Structures are given as structure tokens and as C-alpha cells.
Amino acid sequence: MSVLVVGSMAFDSIETPHGRVDRVLGGSAAYFALAASVFAPVRIVGVVGEDFPDEHLTALSRSGVDLEGLQRNAGKTFFWHGRYHEDLNVRDTLEVQLNVLLDFVPRLPAGYEDTEYVFLGNMHPAAQLEVLSQLEQPRLVACDTMDHWIHETPGELRKVLERVETVVINDSEARMLSGHDNVVRAARVILKMGPRTVLIKRGEYGVFQFSDSSSFVVPAYPLEEVLDPTGAGDSFAGAFMGCLAADGVAGDDGLRRAIVHGNVTASFTVEDFGPRRLMALDRGEVDERYRRFVELTRFHG
Amino acid sequence: MSVLVVGSMAFDSIETPHGRVDRVLGGSAAYFALAASVFAPVRIVGVVGEDFPDEHLTALSRSGVDLEGLQRNAGKTFFWHGRYHEDLNVRDTLEVQLNVLLDFVPRLPAGYEDTEYVFLGNMHPAAQLEVLSQLEQPRLVACDTMDHWIHETPGELRKVLERVETVVINDSEARMLSGHDNVVRAARVILKMGPRTVLIKRGEYGVFQFSDSSSFVVPAYPLEEVLDPTGAGDSFAGAFMGCLAADGVAGDDGLRRAIVHGNVTASFTVEDFGPRRLMALDRGEVDERYRRFVELTRFHG
Numbered sequence: 001m002s003v004l005v006v007g008s009m010a011f012d013s014i015e016t017p018h019g020r021v022d023r024v025l026g027g028s029a030a031y032f033a034l035a036a037s038v039f040a041p042v043r044i045v046g047v048v049g050e051d052f053p054d055e056h057l058t059a060l061s062r063s064g065v066d067l068e069g070l071q072r073n074a075g076k077t078f079f080w081h082g083r084y085h086e087d088l089n090v091r092d093t094l095e096v097q098l099n100v101l102l103d104f105v106p107r108l109p110a111g112y113e114d115t116e117y118v119f120l121g122n123m124h125p126a127a128q129l130e131v132l133s134q135l136e137q138p139r140l141v142a143c144d145t146m147d148h149w150i151h152e153t154p155g156e157l158r159k160v161l162e163r164v165e166t167v168v169i170n171d172s173e174a175r176m177l178s179g180h181d182n183v184v185r186a187a188r189v190i191l192k193m194g195p196r197t198v199l200i201k202r203g204e205y206g207v208f209q210f211s212d213s214s215s216f217v218v219p220a221y222p223l224e225e226v227l228d229p230t231g232a233g234d235s236f237a238g239a240f241m242g243c244l245a246a247d248g249v250a251g252d253d254g255l256r257r258a259i260v261h262g263n264v265t266a267s268f269t270v271e272d273f274g275p276r277r278l279m280a281l282d283r284g285e286v287d288e289r290y291r292r293f294v295e296l297t298r299f300h301g
Numbered sequence: 302m303s304v305l306v307v308g309s310m311a312f313d314s315i316e317t318p319h320g321r322v323d324r325v326l327g328g329s330a331a332y333f334a335l336a337a338s339v340f341a342p343v344r345i346v347g348v349v350g351e352d353f354p355d356e357h358l359t360a361l362s363r364s365g366v367d368l369e370g371l372q373r374n375a376g377k378t379f380f381w382h383g384r385y386h387e388d389l390n391v392r393d394t395l396e397v398q399l400n401v402l403l404d405f406v407p408r409l410p411a412g413y414e415d416t417e418y419v420f421l422g423n424m425h426p427a428a429q430l431e432v433l434s435q436l437e438q439p440r441l442v443a444c445d446t447m448d449h450w451i452h453e454t455p456g457e458l459r460k461v462l463e464r465v466e467t468v469v470i471n472d473s474e475a476r477m478l479s480g481h482d483n484v485v486r487a488a489r490v491i492l493k494m495g496p497r498t499v500l501i502k503r504g505e506y507g508v509f510q511f512s513d514s515s516s517f518v519v520p521a522y523p524l525e526e527v528l529d530p531t532g533a534g535d536s537f538a539g540a541f542m543g544c545l546a547a548d549g550v551a552g553d554d555g556l557r558r559a560i561v562h563g564n565v566t567a568s569f570t571v572e573d574f575g576p577r578r579l580m581a582l583d584r585g586e587v588d589e590r591y592r593r594f595v596e597l598t599r600f601h602g
Contacts (some may be wrong), residue, residue: 182526183559215597218600219506222484222516257601296521299561
């Protein structure tokens, strides 16, 4: 079963206390797609500029990502430049050039409308609604968002939340969206906005899942060295959705298995700069770390 | 099997965004003892002043705490006044009066020397060493410490660490003690200082356990309302040690079971001000929440 992601494609320049890289492949759709492709075939809908190199496209294709929905428009590719603090949970955005992303209207290629697993990456809620209007009875739609849309386009964001099955956001966004500091209370409030499942990413502290029927709390895979946290959240979402699409499992057990696979996959992403580690990742490595994670977290009930 | 705790007894005045209490029972030994007493008989060695009310002693006795080692010295009881921020992870100490704690020299009553499970609460490392010199072949000694001793008495603290089986500290202390921000690396460095097990308390994010043979990572029990975080760490340590003493289980399985019981017990402490909730806690409630925690964290390997 394929997974469709609609989101940004970017050049990222990233500085962390451990080094820097310039204009590497970035964007929510790129990280999501690379992570999801470990588990299932992936389709991207997004936009790049005339300056986007073929090598990035080749890298995505090689990972099993279908690029038919990737528009190449006149102008430059979206560019992000960020610098992480010694505390990698904190980062400053030094420069953003929206470029071709500014006028991006997502258009699903013929044959994409019936994709069953769909992820609406962080983008203008109007663009997310545009995608929703083009889908035919998807099995599971999840969305991400960010502080900017929570503050600037709350009405449109609410319409998205009313129509998605799952929302995947980080803890500070959950606080902002709900008006509550407490993660359980925040999740409960967001659940009332529409989605049936709320997934709150807590960075190095793992993930909290909340729905009416059950909750799940899981720590992150403990790493001795994190080189670059960029893309961890989108890698989580990609592996989560990819795993759901691959297993086709319904119910809490399948959901939890997918969450842990998301967790484990994201732990690879942050071990190198940009999407480098993710590009070289295979299912065997994920499975091995998954088993190690089971060992790290098991206790007798 | 009894558990011995040596640590502070205090009056605490606590302000949080949810309310305040004045001069309630506090101190590491009090929280530890109340939590441990849910699982096993507890012995306290500590000091109070002439102003310490009988009602607090009665409350401890009623919970099964042996107070023979509690000295009542001339002067006033140790007093702490703190205020938590809206973000309960941050607190300011508004006032500290060491009072009788200043000249406290721990003395084990006859018959206490052979206690098998011993916890050296946060205090001057010289006092911790004093306790160690009075013990006969304990089965498991664990210690806590704090930033003050890490900075002011590093040499004596190192001697303590060389002689204990387990160190139980929070994440900021682990960073300070090890010089590493990363929790895995911090634990690895502290392990080299002597203890065979390092337990790092991460507050609302749970616990990380590290030893040469295995590691364990577990989230905290997710709570919708935290009224007062005071004593959570000592409650964790108390329930952890109490559970080990009660089960007498060796090996990783017993260790993990004790850690989760510590986790679950601490989740009760923070649901009310001071030690109020802990005082009313019984084993049945802990067991029920333990089962709920199993349900909240289980996934298929």
C-alpha cells in the first residue's frame, strides 16, 4: 500500500555544535519520504525550483519514491538556514527563502486520488485543505502544522483538524494549539478539535499518543551522539505512516508498532547531518534497532 | 527486609501555580520513608529540632517507619521555602535555614548496622561516608547528591561514589557531575566513578537506568494535573528501594520492576501538595496504577 506525502522540498543549510552542511536536501516531504520508503512505496507531491539538482531526485527515486507529483517551477527552491544551540532542543532560524513554495498549489497526479495513507506535511492549511479535496476516501490522513499557522490561520487550521484522522505535532505546538502546558490535557483538547488520534512528539523524550480509546507513552531511543536533529519529526511521521501502510494493521497494536518504528527510524536520522543517514538506511537496520529498543524498554507487568 | 534512609527532615513551605502550603512535613528522608513504607519496613536516621510536632512523627510511625534513629536536637528543624514557576520543572529557592541539620552527624542505633538496603539521601558527602563506615556488609547502598556537593566537595563525593552500588540523581545533576549533556554519555562517565548502576531521574520524562550489563529507559506516568513536584525524586528512590527490599529480587528484571514502581509511586506524590497524597497511599493503589502503566507502555516486540 502506498503512502502519499504532500509537503516542502528544500535546500537546508544546517549548523550544529558538531559541524555544518550547506544546501543539502531538506524539507518535510523529503525526510518523510525517505523514512516511509524504508517500509512502503511513497509518492511525493511538492515543488522544487529550477536549481534543484538531479542527484537529489535520483537519491529519492533510488529509495523507491515516486516523483510524478513533484512540480518543478520557475524560480528557486525553498531554502532554510538554521543553527542549533549547544542544547540541541533549541535552534535559531537564520534565513528562510520561500521561493517557489510561495505560490505552491498541490495537485495530485491522475491515479494518486485513491492513495489510502496520506500525510499533509507542515504547510499553509489552505494547501492542506486543497489536498483533502482531491482525495477519494483515504483510509488514514494525518497532518502536521507549526506555530506560524496556529497563530496566523487558526480558522483554516481548524477545518483541516476536523477532517484528518491523526495529527502529528511536537510538544510546543501542542501547547500552543491547545493553550495547555500539560501534555495529557493538551492532547485531550486537540482531540476535541476533530482528529481521532493525537501524536505528540517530545524530541529526545519520545512520543505520547492519545485517543478516546487508549493512550500510549514511549521514550525515545537513547543515543550517545546526536549530530543534527533536523528532520527527526518528519522521519518519525514517515516511518509511522509507512509502517501502517505496510502492515495494514488496524487497532491499537498496529498503531503502537508504527509509533515505535517511527521512533526508532528517527533515531537514525539524527545520527548524521541532514538526510545522509536516512538515505543509507535499510529495513534490516531498523528491525535490529527495534529489537534493541524492545530490550531497552521491556519490564514485567 | 528493612530499608534504611539517612537524610533530611524538614519543614517545607511550597508555592506552585496551583496553591501553597506552609511548613508541611518535608525533607528527603520523609518523602523517601513514606514511599518506601508502601513496600517494606523503613528506618530513618535523621535530625529534627525542638519545634518538630508529634503529629508528623505519628504520621510516619503509622506508615510503618521506625523512628529510633531520629535525633531531636536543640534548635529549629531544617526549613525550606521554594516557589515553582508556571513551568513546574523550574523552581526558585526563596529561603533555606539549615538549623539543626548544620551539625548533624548521622549515628545508627544499635541493630541498624546490618540493614541490607540503605539509601544515603542528599547531604554532605562526609555525612554519607560516616554512614557507610557504620554499616556491616549491606546488600545494596544507593546515594543521591545535589549541585552544591558536586561543586563544593567533589573529592568527598567521589569517595562516596566509589563505595555505593547505585547512584540516583536527576538529569541536571548527572550533567554537572559528568560534564556531559547527553544522558547516555553522562551515565557512562558516572559509572566509571564507581557505582554499578546509574539511575537518572528525568522528571516528567521518566527514568534512564544504565549499567555495564544493560540499560533501561522508561517514561513517567502521564498525569493530567501536577499540583506540586516537591519530593517526587525522593519518592521515586523510596519506592525503588522499598520494592527491591520487599521482592529481594536480584538481576535486571527485579531492578526494572523496582524502577517502574518508583516511577508510579512518584506519580502519586505530585498529585497533591507536600507529602499529603503519599501519606494516604496504599499498596493496592500503587498496584492498580502499575497495571495501568503496563497498559500505557506495552507494545509488541
